[in-house]
Each structure stands twice: as structure tokens, then as C-alpha cells.
Amino acid sequence: MGPRTGLSRQILIAMSAITVAAGLLVFFGTYFAYTVIVALYPMPEQDGGLTSLDFVIVGVLILVTLPLAVLVSLRLARRILEPLESLALNARRITAGDLTARASAGDRALGETAALIDDFNTMAQRLQDMAADMALWNATIAHELRTPLTILKGRLQGMIDGVFEPDERSLQGLILQVDGLARLVEDLRTVTLADSGHLDLRIEPIRLAPEIAQMAELMAHDLRASGFHLELDLADLVVDADATRIRQALLALVTNARRYAIRGTITIRLAEADGEILLGVADEGPGLSPETATRVFYPFVRGDQIRSRELGGNGLGLSVVRAIVEAHGGRLRYRDAPEGGALFEMIFVKTSRSAPAHDA
Incomplete structure (x- = not known):
């Protein structure tokens, strides 16, 4: 995968900062609590403060726990980021016209993230279905219009060339084709307006x-x-x-x-x-x-x-x-x-x- 996006970088920086801050808080909190305890309950052999050995013990514990905390934070960040990065990548693919793009939920233990990915994929599938329906709709309309238009053009061209006599019967046939086109256009208009919620009704x-x-x-x-x-x-x-x-x-x-x-x-x-x-x-x-x-x-x-x-x-x-x-x-x-x-x-x-x- 390429360089991390701005969101990925922000999440990683935030989680790392939280981990470091937690480590420092543990260190100074431990020092303060230890100092108070020693001050209230002094030990005979100590002067009331931390010895160098105490500092070494606390330092070793921090050096051991801090990398573990960073590792856990990074793994958690990756679990969160992988589905988000997949979502962002496939959203850009859909924007570019690839309606077959689908995001991967990755670890479905993250319930809200998995639900977001599922909703995105459902939306993408509906967009793909709508595009396919629109393409089929346009092709079918073109097919329905082609037959009467072909007849009209052929008859009119025949009259111009003298092949057909422009008598009343021929003209009535042309009018029937025009009526068919008018019905088709009006039916398409009614269906389209109704589906979009704009059909004019006088209730x-x-x-x-x-x-x-x-x-x-x-x-x-x-x-x-x-x-x-x-x-x-x-x-x-x-x-x-x-x-x-x-x-x-x-x-x-x-x-x-x-x-x-x-x-x-x-x-x-x-x-x-x-x-x-x-x-x-x-x-x-x-x-x-x-x-x-x-x-x-x-x-x-x-x-x-x-x-x-x-x-x-x-x-x-x-x-x-x-x-x-x-x-x-x-x-x-x-x-x-x-x-x-x-x-x-x-x-x-x-x-x-x-x-x-x-x-x-």
C-alpha cells in the first residue's frame, strides 16, 4: 500500500502521543505516590526519597512496557485504518466511474466500522444496479423509437422518390405511426414523473x-x-x-x-x-x-x-x-x-x- 493518507497519519500520531503521555504519567505518578508514601511512613534506613535503585527499577519497567504499549497501539491503529483506507480507496474508484469497487471490512470485530463498510457496499451495489437499469432503459427506449421512426423515414423518402403515392391511406398510416410515438413519449413521461414523485395530480x-x-x-x-x-x-x-x-x-x-x-x-x-x-x-x-x-x-x-x-x-x-x-x-x-x-x-x-x- 502507498503512503498513508492524512487520516492514517493523524490516527497514528495521536495514538503514539497518547501512549507516550500515558507512560510519562505512570512514571511521574509513581514517583509522586512513592514520595508521599515515604514522607508519611518513613522507613528507618531511607531519607524519604527515591534511591537510585528505585529509579533504575521504574526506568526498566517503563522501557519494557512502553514498546509493548506502542506495539499494541500500532496494531489497533492498523485494525481501524485498514477498513477506512479500503473505504476511501474504493470511494475514489467509484467517483472515477468504477461502480464494481467494493470495500473490505477486514476485522469484523469492530462492529461500527464493519457496519459502515457494509452500508457502503450496499450503496455501491445499488448504484451499479441503477446504472445497469438506466442503460437497459435507454437501449429499450431507443429500440422502441427506432421502429416507427424507420417506417416514417422510409415512407416519406418513398413519397419523395415517387415510389409511393401520397394518397389518403398512406398519410393515415403515417399519422398512426406519429400517434404511436406520441403515446410512447407520454407514457414515458408519466412513468418518469411518477417515479420521481412529480406526477401532477388533482386529488x-x-x-x-x-x-x-x-x-x-x-x-x-x-x-x-x-x-x-x-x-x-x-x-x-x-x-x-x-x-x-x-x-x-x-x-x-x-x-x-x-x-x-x-x-x-x-x-x-x-x-x-x-x-x-x-x-x-x-x-x-x-x-x-x-x-x-x-x-x-x-x-x-x-x-x-x-x-x-x-x-x-x-x-x-x-x-x-x-x-x-x-x-x-x-x-x-x-x-x-x-x-x-x-x-x-x-x-x-x-x-x-x-x-x-x-x-x-
């Missing part, structure tokens, strides 16, 4: 049943065209929430069921259980595998890659729902539906306040 007491019924009426036609029947099972409950964000989350869950579920019934349930409000969307299958269920709320995770892309999915729908629900202080969970399909439930704390009545 107020709302009656969920009328909001859901109105939204279901607007979705019913498109769902029927896709082979689905929408069924409502709604209790009249009030929750403190942002109505717009709740509609956004509910639309994402219904759209998710439309993309992945077999043709049949999609059920929206609103109920109360154990002081919580449950807003769930259930389908008739096939549900999620146990492996997929554990990571389905992560961004860009899809159950059926091909079908999701055919219907315009970007893998962020459930992440957006999770972000919105957690921003409300709730939680999102998945479980198997009674019908055998998937059931996604948004869980909120019930409010004791009343919401203004809506016109029928």
Missing part, C-alpha cells in the same frame, strides 16, 4: 361508479368490434383521486385485456374490502404465467410480443397504471380471475368524505 373526492360507467359507454363500441363484451359490476363508492388519471389507468387495463385476452367478456369491478376500494379489470383468459406475473409491471415487458406489436402496444401500459396508482398512495396487483383469466386490481384507501352528486 378530490369522486364517485367512481358514474365515471367508470361513462367511460365504459365510450369504449363499448370498439370492444364489440374486436369481439369483446364489456360488463360492469360497480358499487357506489367515493375515493380521493384524480379522475383523469384514474380514467387513464382504467383505459390502459381494458386495452391490455383487449390485446392479450381471448375473445369474450371483460369485466370491470368496483368493490370495497377491508377498508380498501378495489377497482379491477378481469378477462376470460389465458392469464399470465407465474414468471411473467412477477415482472409484468416493469417497463417494456410484454406477454405476447407479436400480438402486442400488431395492436400498437409499447410495453408501458401496466407500468403507467402502476405509476398512477402508486402516486395515489395505492398499489396495483395481479391475480387469477374467477373466470380463469387475468385480474388486475387497483387498490385505494377508502375516503370518509362524500363526493358531490352527479346528474343522472
Whole structure:
């Protein structure tokens, strides 16, 4: 190891000074105590002071004990300094960009020092995991953006070269690609703002049943065209929430069921259980595998890659729902539906306040 750092030098100097001071204190303390004892209880053959033999004995004892004390101090200092030096060295490595650096606790008998090293290593591991997640996130976003941008560029270049006729159908296709990009950007914005705690919410007491019924009426036609029947099972409950964000989350869950579920019934349930409000969307299958269920709320995770892309999915729908629900202080969970399909439930704390009545 190279030259000792300033902290190491200060600790060694301090411990050496304490050892020397202790030795001198023992010497003069012994001399003073011996002198007082002799003065109070004089011995017949002594003149009341220390003899040269006494000085020799005390000196020999100090010469023997002082090096031992210095040796013990140095060993103790090294035990303290080794983990601290490892901590300082690896902190500099992390500052330089090496997130794989980890400190060594050395002798774990020093409990507080070992705990400090463990906390540092835990922090370093989290930094490394966050950097890896960020790299994966950036790569996935780039991949998601590349497909629509490539299509847009190819079509536009084809129109410029005269390969494609800029008719209404072609332009509508380009607009669809632009809409997909806009949805992706908005979903990324929602997830990022929610994770950073800056998602803008207008919280107020709302009656969920009328909001859901109105939204279901607007979705019913498109769902029927896709082979689905929408069924409502709604209790009249009030929750403190942002109505717009709740509609956004509910639309994402219904759209998710439309993309992945077999043709049949999609059920929206609103109920109360154990002081919580449950807003769930259930389908008739096939549900999620146990492996997929554990990571389905992560961004860009899809159950059926091909079908999701055919219907315009970007893998962020459930992440957006999770972000919105957690921003409300709730939680999102998945479980198997009674019908055998998937059931996604948004869980909120019930409010004791009343919401203004809506016109029928």
C-alpha cells in the first residue's frame, strides 16, 4: 500500500502521543505516590526519597512496557485504518466511474466500522444496479423509437422518390405511426414523473361508479368490434383521486385485456374490502404465467410480443397504471380471475368524505 493518507497519519500520531503521555504519567505518578508514601511512613534506613535503585527499577519497567504499549497501539491503529483506507480507496474508484469497487471490512470485530463498510457496499451495489437499469432503459427506449421512426423515414423518402403515392391511406398510416410515438413519449413521461414523485395530480373526492360507467359507454363500441363484451359490476363508492388519471389507468387495463385476452367478456369491478376500494379489470383468459406475473409491471415487458406489436402496444401500459396508482398512495396487483383469466386490481384507501352528486 502507498503512503498513508492524512487520516492514517493523524490516527497514528495521536495514538503514539497518547501512549507516550500515558507512560510519562505512570512514571511521574509513581514517583509522586512513592514520595508521599515515604514522607508519611518513613522507613528507618531511607531519607524519604527515591534511591537510585528505585529509579533504575521504574526506568526498566517503563522501557519494557512502553514498546509493548506502542506495539499494541500500532496494531489497533492498523485494525481501524485498514477498513477506512479500503473505504476511501474504493470511494475514489467509484467517483472515477468504477461502480464494481467494493470495500473490505477486514476485522469484523469492530462492529461500527464493519457496519459502515457494509452500508457502503450496499450503496455501491445499488448504484451499479441503477446504472445497469438506466442503460437497459435507454437501449429499450431507443429500440422502441427506432421502429416507427424507420417506417416514417422510409415512407416519406418513398413519397419523395415517387415510389409511393401520397394518397389518403398512406398519410393515415403515417399519422398512426406519429400517434404511436406520441403515446410512447407520454407514457414515458408519466412513468418518469411518477417515479420521481412529480406526477401532477388533482386529488378530490369522486364517485367512481358514474365515471367508470361513462367511460365504459365510450369504449363499448370498439370492444364489440374486436369481439369483446364489456360488463360492469360497480358499487357506489367515493375515493380521493384524480379522475383523469384514474380514467387513464382504467383505459390502459381494458386495452391490455383487449390485446392479450381471448375473445369474450371483460369485466370491470368496483368493490370495497377491508377498508380498501378495489377497482379491477378481469378477462376470460389465458392469464399470465407465474414468471411473467412477477415482472409484468416493469417497463417494456410484454406477454405476447407479436400480438402486442400488431395492436400498437409499447410495453408501458401496466407500468403507467402502476405509476398512477402508486402516486395515489395505492398499489396495483395481479391475480387469477374467477373466470380463469387475468385480474388486475387497483387498490385505494377508502375516503370518509362524500363526493358531490352527479346528474343522472
